[in-house]
Amino acid sequence: SQQGEEDPQALSIQEGENATMNCSYKTSINNLQWYRQNSGRGLVHLILIRSNEREKHSGRLRVTLDTSKKSSSLLITASRAADTASYFCATDSQGGKLIFGQGTELSVKP
């Protein structure tokens, strides 16, 4: 069974709004990563947060990690139409065996 589960499965917002996606996982992890996938393309790494970190920022991205609840969230601030994509969390619990969630499909309407 997959390690990560993402919520919501789909999210539709207007340009300029914030988008929040959540990821829950089952076992203890070394790190958690977020990836983005544009339609028909490969995945692109966005950000990595280690198990001893609680929050990380990268540009308009903010990731939080709560290991006690086994959950993470990805916040995209001031969304743009170009942010339309699928977003996946991935957990590393066995030194590189990266297991992905099912993804959140984000649609940002101009």
Place this chain on the structure above:
Amino acid sequence: NAGVTQTPKFQVLKTGQSMTLQCAQDMNHEYMSWYRQDPGMGLRLIHYSVGAGITDQGEVPNGYNVSRSTTEDFPLRLLSAAPSQTSVYFCASSINPYTGAPPGGELFFGEGSRLTVL
């Protein structure tokens, strides 16, 4: 810098045929992996390798073989294709997750190989 290159991009097979999906990376990454992506299932790990000569099974290894004779290449073999193997296959690589700095590093993905088995 080509990154991770997958061939072919599209392939149609008949049930029972065999084929090999090729993956090559030019970043000197020790870690390479294969995933399949199906609608509603996200990405599932098929096989992975932490270095030449070393491979291991992922979540869904049945029906697939891999080998790693060089650092650059990690081919995925389907010995007898089945309709259930219709999917999009992604190859990905990274620094060695055990010894790299930082460990468990980011994956670099190819553009995918779309396989249909009739």
